[in-house]
Amino acid sequence: MTFRANHLLGIEPLRPDEITALIDLADRYANDNRAGHAHKDVLTGMTQINMFFENSTRTQASFELAGKRLGADVMNMGMAQSSVKKGETLIDTALTLNAMHPDLLVVRHPNSGAVDLLAQKVNCAVLNAGDGRHEHPTQALLDGLTIRRAKGRLHRLSIAICGDILHSRVARSNIMLLGKMENRVRLIAPPTLMPAGAADLGVEVFEDMEKGLKDVDVVMMLRLQKERMDGGFVPSMREYYHRYGLDAAKLAHAKPDAIVMHPGPMNRGIEIDGSIADDINRSVIQTQVEMGVAVRMAAMDLLAQNLRARRKENQSVMA
Ligand code: NCD
Numbered sequence: 001m002t003f004r005a006n007h008l009l010g011i012e013p014l015r016p017d018e019i020t021a022l023i024d025l026a027d028r029y030a031n032d033n034r035a036g037h038a039h040k041d042v043l044t045g046m047t048q049i050n051m052f053f054e055n056s057t058r059t060q061a062s063f064e065l066a067g068k069r070l071g072a073d074v075m076n077m078g079m080a081q082s083s084v085k086k087g088e089t090l091i092d093t094a095l096t097l098n099a100m101h102p103d104l105l106v107v108r109h110p111n112s113g114a115v116d117l118l119a120q121k122v123n124c125a126v127l128n129a130g131d132g133r134h135e136h137p138t139q140a141l142l143d144g145l146t147i148r149r150a151k152g153r154l155h156r157l158s159i160a161i162c163g164d165i166l167h168s169r170v171a172r173s174n175i176m177l178l179g180k181m182e183n184r185v186r187l188i189a190p191p192t193l194m195p196a197g198a199a200d201l202g203v204e205v206f207e208d209m210e211k212g213l214k215d216v217d218v219v220m221m222l223r224l225q226k227e228r229m230d231g232g233f234v235p236s237m238r239e240y241y242h243r244y245g246l247d248a249a250k251l252a253h254a255k256p257d258a259i260v261m262h263p264g265p266m267n268r269g270i271e272i273d274g275s276i277a278d279d280i281n282r283s284v285i286q287t288q289v290e291m292g293v294a295v296r297m298a299a300m301d302l303l304a305q306n307l308r309a310r311r312k313e314n315q316s317v318m319a
Pocket of ligand 1 (some may be wrong): 136
Protein backbone atom coordinates (compact mmCIF):
# COMPACT_ATOMS: atom_id res chain seq x y z
CA MET A 1 0.00 0.00 0.00
CA THR A 2 1.62 3.25 -1.15
CA PHE A 3 -0.62 5.74 0.62
CA ARG A 4 -0.02 5.42 4.35
CA ALA A 5 -1.20 8.75 5.79
CA ASN A 6 -3.77 8.96 8.59
CA HIS A 7 -5.09 12.35 7.40
CA LEU A 8 -5.08 14.48 4.26
CA LEU A 9 -4.03 17.84 5.66
CA GLY A 10 -1.97 19.16 2.76
CA ILE A 11 0.12 18.39 -0.30
CA GLU A 12 3.33 19.30 1.53
CA PRO A 13 3.82 15.95 3.34
CA LEU A 14 2.90 13.79 0.30
CA ARG A 15 5.49 11.98 -1.81
CA PRO A 16 5.17 11.90 -5.62
CA ASP A 17 4.26 8.18 -5.56
CA GLU A 18 1.47 8.86 -3.04
CA ILE A 19 0.11 11.64 -5.27
CA THR A 20 0.20 9.29 -8.27
CA ALA A 21 -1.52 6.49 -6.33
CA LEU A 22 -4.33 8.81 -5.27
CA ILE A 23 -4.77 10.27 -8.74
CA ASP A 24 -4.72 6.79 -10.34
CA LEU A 25 -7.52 5.63 -8.06
CA ALA A 26 -9.46 8.87 -8.69
CA ASP A 27 -9.08 8.33 -12.44
CA ARG A 28 -10.76 4.93 -12.10
CA TYR A 29 -13.55 6.46 -9.99
CA ALA A 30 -14.03 9.17 -12.64
CA ASN A 31 -14.53 6.50 -15.32
CA ASP A 32 -16.95 4.59 -13.10
CA ASN A 33 -18.88 7.79 -12.29
CA ARG A 34 -19.27 8.48 -16.02
CA ALA A 35 -20.44 4.91 -16.62
CA GLY A 36 -22.95 5.20 -13.77
CA HIS A 37 -21.39 2.49 -11.58
CA ALA A 38 -21.83 3.05 -7.85
CA HIS A 39 -19.40 1.79 -5.17
CA LYS A 40 -21.77 1.61 -2.29
CA ASP A 41 -19.75 -0.72 -0.09
CA VAL A 42 -16.38 1.09 0.27
CA LEU A 43 -17.49 3.33 3.18
CA THR A 44 -20.47 1.27 4.37
CA GLY A 45 -20.89 1.52 8.14
CA MET A 46 -18.73 4.65 8.29
CA THR A 47 -19.83 8.12 9.36
CA GLN A 48 -18.57 11.22 7.57
CA ILE A 49 -19.09 14.65 9.12
CA ASN A 50 -18.62 17.79 7.00
CA MET A 51 -17.76 20.89 9.05
CA PHE A 52 -17.55 24.02 6.91
CA PHE A 53 -16.73 27.20 8.83
CA GLU A 54 -16.44 29.08 5.51
CA ASN A 55 -18.76 29.26 2.50
CA SER A 56 -18.49 26.57 -0.12
CA THR A 57 -20.53 25.31 -3.05
CA ARG A 58 -18.39 22.88 -5.05
CA THR A 59 -16.19 21.48 -2.31
CA GLN A 60 -18.93 20.72 0.21
CA ALA A 61 -21.31 19.32 -2.42
CA SER A 62 -18.64 17.07 -3.89
CA PHE A 63 -17.45 15.75 -0.51
CA GLU A 64 -21.08 14.97 0.32
CA LEU A 65 -21.71 13.26 -3.01
CA ALA A 66 -18.42 11.34 -2.81
CA GLY A 67 -19.28 10.03 0.66
CA LYS A 68 -22.78 9.01 -0.42
CA ARG A 69 -21.54 7.27 -3.59
CA LEU A 70 -19.23 5.19 -1.38
CA GLY A 71 -22.00 4.31 1.06
CA ALA A 72 -21.04 6.44 4.10
CA ASP A 73 -23.57 8.04 6.43
CA VAL A 74 -22.93 11.72 5.70
CA MET A 75 -23.81 14.56 8.04
CA ASN A 76 -23.41 18.24 7.17
CA MET A 77 -22.91 20.46 10.21
CA GLY A 78 -24.45 23.89 9.58
CA MET A 79 -21.71 25.85 11.29
CA ALA A 80 -23.67 29.11 11.02
CA GLN A 81 -26.33 27.57 13.31
CA SER A 82 -23.94 25.66 15.56
CA SER A 83 -22.63 26.47 19.04
CA VAL A 84 -19.59 28.04 17.45
CA LYS A 85 -21.73 31.15 17.14
CA LYS A 86 -22.22 30.99 20.92
CA GLY A 87 -18.47 31.17 21.46
CA GLU A 88 -17.54 27.50 21.63
CA THR A 89 -13.93 27.02 20.55
CA LEU A 90 -12.93 24.94 17.55
CA ILE A 91 -11.37 22.34 19.83
CA ASP A 92 -14.50 22.02 21.98
CA THR A 93 -16.61 21.57 18.87
CA ALA A 94 -14.17 18.95 17.62
CA LEU A 95 -14.17 17.03 20.90
CA THR A 96 -17.97 17.05 20.94
CA LEU A 97 -18.10 15.63 17.45
CA ASN A 98 -15.34 13.16 18.27
CA ALA A 99 -17.49 11.77 21.06
CA MET A 100 -20.04 10.81 18.38
CA HIS A 101 -17.36 8.54 16.81
CA PRO A 102 -17.17 9.78 13.24
CA ASP A 103 -14.76 7.99 10.90
CA LEU A 104 -14.10 10.84 8.48
CA LEU A 105 -14.10 14.53 9.34
CA VAL A 106 -14.02 17.02 6.47
CA VAL A 107 -13.12 20.52 7.64
CA ARG A 108 -12.90 23.96 6.04
CA HIS A 109 -11.79 26.83 8.26
CA PRO A 110 -10.74 30.47 7.72
CA ASN A 111 -7.60 30.12 9.87
CA SER A 112 -4.43 28.61 8.42
CA GLY A 113 -3.38 25.65 10.56
CA ALA A 114 -6.78 25.16 12.22
CA VAL A 115 -7.38 21.81 10.51
CA ASP A 116 -3.95 20.45 11.54
CA LEU A 117 -4.68 21.41 15.14
CA LEU A 118 -8.04 19.70 15.02
CA ALA A 119 -6.52 16.51 13.57
CA GLN A 120 -4.36 16.21 16.70
CA LYS A 121 -7.45 16.17 18.95
CA VAL A 122 -9.66 13.56 17.29
CA ASN A 123 -9.30 9.86 16.56
CA CYS A 124 -10.69 9.68 13.05
CA ALA A 125 -9.33 10.58 9.60
CA VAL A 126 -9.35 14.33 8.92
CA LEU A 127 -9.51 15.85 5.44
CA ASN A 128 -8.59 19.49 4.92
CA ALA A 129 -11.19 21.15 2.66
CA GLY A 130 -9.27 24.46 2.76
CA ASP A 131 -7.70 26.26 5.72
CA GLY A 132 -7.19 30.02 5.37
CA ARG A 133 -4.40 30.79 2.94
CA HIS A 134 -2.57 27.58 3.79
CA GLU A 135 -3.64 24.48 1.82
CA HIS A 136 -6.51 22.97 -0.18
CA PRO A 137 -5.10 19.53 -1.02
CA THR A 138 -8.12 17.97 -2.75
CA GLN A 139 -8.31 20.98 -5.08
CA ALA A 140 -4.68 20.53 -6.17
CA LEU A 141 -5.26 16.78 -6.64
CA LEU A 142 -8.38 17.34 -8.76
CA ASP A 143 -6.48 19.93 -10.77
CA GLY A 144 -3.68 17.39 -11.26
CA LEU A 145 -6.12 14.73 -12.45
CA THR A 146 -7.82 17.23 -14.81
CA ILE A 147 -4.44 18.21 -16.30
CA ARG A 148 -3.37 14.58 -16.68
CA ARG A 149 -6.58 13.66 -18.49
CA ALA A 150 -6.38 16.70 -20.80
CA LYS A 151 -2.64 16.58 -21.53
CA GLY A 152 -1.93 12.86 -21.17
CA ARG A 153 0.70 13.44 -18.47
CA LEU A 154 1.37 15.36 -15.27
CA HIS A 155 5.08 16.06 -15.67
CA ARG A 156 7.30 18.28 -17.84
CA LEU A 157 4.44 20.71 -18.51
CA SER A 158 4.66 24.48 -18.35
CA ILE A 159 1.89 25.79 -16.10
CA ALA A 160 1.00 29.41 -15.29
CA ILE A 161 -0.88 30.23 -12.07
CA CYS A 162 -2.32 33.73 -12.39
CA GLY A 163 -3.93 36.34 -10.17
CA ASP A 164 -4.37 36.55 -6.41
CA ILE A 165 -1.54 34.20 -5.43
CA LEU A 166 -0.97 35.94 -2.10
CA HIS A 167 -4.31 34.90 -0.56
CA SER A 168 -4.74 31.59 -2.36
CA ARG A 169 -4.52 28.18 -0.71
CA VAL A 170 -5.32 26.73 -4.14
CA ALA A 171 -2.12 28.30 -5.50
CA ARG A 172 -0.02 27.09 -2.55
CA SER A 173 -1.20 23.48 -2.83
CA ASN A 174 -0.81 23.51 -6.62
CA ILE A 175 2.70 24.99 -6.51
CA MET A 176 3.74 22.10 -4.26
CA LEU A 177 1.96 19.36 -6.19
CA LEU A 178 3.06 20.53 -9.64
CA GLY A 179 6.62 21.03 -8.41
CA LYS A 180 6.78 17.54 -6.85
CA MET A 181 5.59 16.10 -10.19
CA GLU A 182 8.41 17.94 -12.01
CA ASN A 183 6.55 20.58 -13.96
CA ARG A 184 7.68 24.14 -14.69
CA VAL A 185 5.50 26.50 -12.70
CA ARG A 186 5.15 30.22 -13.43
CA LEU A 187 3.38 32.65 -11.13
CA ILE A 188 1.83 35.76 -12.69
CA ALA A 189 0.46 38.53 -10.45
CA PRO A 190 0.72 42.22 -9.65
CA PRO A 191 3.44 42.82 -7.02
CA THR A 192 0.76 43.49 -4.36
CA LEU A 193 -0.68 39.99 -4.84
CA MET A 194 2.62 38.09 -5.14
CA PRO A 195 3.81 36.54 -1.85
CA ALA A 196 7.20 37.72 -0.59
CA GLY A 197 9.87 35.14 -1.40
CA ALA A 198 7.79 33.57 -4.21
CA ALA A 199 10.94 33.10 -6.31
CA ASP A 200 12.33 30.78 -3.60
CA LEU A 201 9.47 28.32 -4.19
CA GLY A 202 11.19 26.92 -7.29
CA VAL A 203 8.93 28.86 -9.66
CA GLU A 204 9.39 31.65 -12.20
CA VAL A 205 7.77 34.95 -11.26
CA PHE A 206 6.13 37.36 -13.74
CA GLU A 207 4.33 40.67 -13.43
CA ASP A 208 3.22 40.77 -17.04
CA MET A 209 0.52 38.39 -18.35
CA GLU A 210 1.73 38.33 -21.97
CA LYS A 211 5.29 37.40 -20.98
CA GLY A 212 4.23 34.93 -18.32
CA LEU A 213 1.75 33.11 -20.56
CA LYS A 214 4.19 32.66 -23.43
CA ASP A 215 4.05 29.04 -24.64
CA VAL A 216 2.49 27.56 -21.49
CA ASP A 217 0.47 24.32 -21.66
CA VAL A 218 -1.90 25.20 -18.82
CA VAL A 219 -3.37 28.53 -17.67
CA MET A 220 -4.74 28.35 -14.12
CA MET A 221 -6.74 31.46 -13.11
CA LEU A 222 -7.51 32.37 -9.49
CA ARG A 223 -10.36 34.32 -7.91
CA LEU A 224 -9.60 37.67 -6.30
CA GLN A 225 -10.06 36.77 -2.60
CA LYS A 226 -11.74 40.01 -1.56
CA GLU A 227 -12.79 38.52 1.79
CA ARG A 228 -9.11 38.11 2.72
CA MET A 229 -8.12 41.66 1.68
CA ASP A 230 -8.20 44.53 4.12
CA GLY A 231 -7.25 47.38 1.83
CA GLY A 232 -6.20 48.44 -1.63
CA PHE A 233 -4.49 45.44 -3.18
CA VAL A 234 -5.75 46.38 -6.65
CA PRO A 235 -6.39 49.92 -8.03
CA SER A 236 -9.84 49.05 -9.49
CA MET A 237 -11.62 46.01 -10.87
CA ARG A 238 -11.54 47.55 -14.36
CA GLU A 239 -7.81 48.12 -14.20
CA TYR A 240 -7.27 44.60 -12.81
CA TYR A 241 -9.28 43.03 -15.65
CA HIS A 242 -7.40 45.10 -18.19
CA ARG A 243 -3.99 43.89 -16.96
CA TYR A 244 -4.69 40.44 -15.47
CA GLY A 245 -8.11 39.27 -16.70
CA LEU A 246 -7.78 36.32 -19.07
CA ASP A 247 -9.22 37.25 -22.48
CA ALA A 248 -8.61 35.93 -26.00
CA ALA A 249 -5.77 38.38 -26.67
CA LYS A 250 -3.78 37.32 -23.60
CA LEU A 251 -4.57 33.62 -24.08
CA ALA A 252 -3.14 33.86 -27.63
CA HIS A 253 0.35 33.98 -26.04
CA ALA A 254 -0.05 30.48 -24.58
CA LYS A 255 0.38 27.33 -26.70
CA PRO A 256 -2.46 26.92 -29.24
CA ASP A 257 -3.71 23.84 -27.35
CA ALA A 258 -3.30 25.31 -23.85
CA ILE A 259 -6.13 24.53 -21.45
CA VAL A 260 -7.80 27.07 -19.15
CA MET A 261 -8.63 26.25 -15.51
CA HIS A 262 -10.36 28.02 -12.61
CA PRO A 263 -11.20 26.48 -9.21
CA GLY A 264 -14.44 28.50 -8.92
CA PRO A 265 -16.29 30.50 -7.87
CA MET A 266 -15.50 32.68 -10.90
CA ASN A 267 -15.81 36.43 -11.17
CA ARG A 268 -16.55 36.82 -14.87
CA GLY A 269 -15.22 40.09 -16.24
CA ILE A 270 -12.74 40.45 -13.34
CA GLU A 271 -10.26 37.58 -13.55
CA ILE A 272 -11.65 35.85 -16.63
CA ASP A 273 -13.67 36.71 -19.71
CA GLY A 274 -16.97 34.80 -19.74
CA SER A 275 -16.51 33.60 -23.32
CA ILE A 276 -13.12 32.00 -22.46
CA ALA A 277 -14.60 30.28 -19.41
CA ASP A 278 -17.38 28.85 -21.60
CA ASP A 279 -15.20 27.85 -24.57
CA ILE A 280 -15.43 24.07 -24.58
CA ASN A 281 -12.30 23.83 -26.73
CA ARG A 282 -10.13 25.59 -24.15
CA SER A 283 -11.84 25.59 -20.75
CA VAL A 284 -11.75 22.49 -18.52
CA ILE A 285 -13.54 24.23 -15.65
CA GLN A 286 -16.49 21.81 -15.68
CA THR A 287 -14.11 18.85 -15.84
CA GLN A 288 -12.43 20.18 -12.69
CA VAL A 289 -15.78 19.98 -10.90
CA GLU A 290 -16.36 16.45 -12.22
CA MET A 291 -12.87 15.32 -11.15
CA GLY A 292 -13.50 16.85 -7.72
CA VAL A 293 -16.02 14.14 -6.86
CA ALA A 294 -13.67 11.37 -8.05
CA VAL A 295 -10.65 12.74 -6.14
CA ARG A 296 -12.66 13.02 -2.92
CA MET A 297 -13.92 9.45 -3.37
CA ALA A 298 -10.31 8.27 -3.80
CA ALA A 299 -9.02 10.27 -0.81
CA MET A 300 -11.75 8.98 1.51
CA ASP A 301 -11.36 5.41 0.23
CA LEU A 302 -7.58 5.38 0.95
CA LEU A 303 -7.93 7.05 4.35
CA ALA A 304 -10.72 4.66 5.33
CA GLN A 305 -8.55 1.65 4.41
CA ASN A 306 -5.75 3.01 6.62
CA LEU A 307 -8.18 3.74 9.44
CA ARG A 308 -9.56 0.19 9.33
CA ALA A 309 -6.01 -1.23 9.35
CA ARG A 310 -5.03 0.94 12.35
CA ARG A 311 -8.13 -0.08 14.28
CA LYS A 312 -7.48 -3.75 13.58
CA GLU A 313 -3.87 -3.38 14.80
CA ASN A 314 -5.05 -1.66 17.97
CA GLN A 315 -7.55 -4.44 18.61
CA SER A 316 -4.92 -7.15 18.25
CA VAL A 317 -2.60 -5.24 20.60
CA MET A 318 -5.36 -5.01 23.20
CA ALA A 319 -6.34 -8.68 22.84
C1 NCD B 1 -11.43 27.79 -3.72
C2 NCD B 1 -11.30 27.90 -2.22
O1 NCD B 1 -12.27 27.86 -1.49
O2 NCD B 1 -10.15 28.02 -1.80
N1 NCD B 1 -12.67 27.33 -4.16
C3 NCD B 1 -12.94 26.01 -4.19
O3 NCD B 1 -12.68 25.28 -3.26
N2 NCD B 1 -13.46 25.53 -5.32
C4 NCD B 1 -11.03 29.00 -4.42
C5 NCD B 1 -11.74 30.28 -4.11
O4 NCD B 1 -12.55 30.38 -3.20
O5 NCD B 1 -11.45 31.24 -4.84
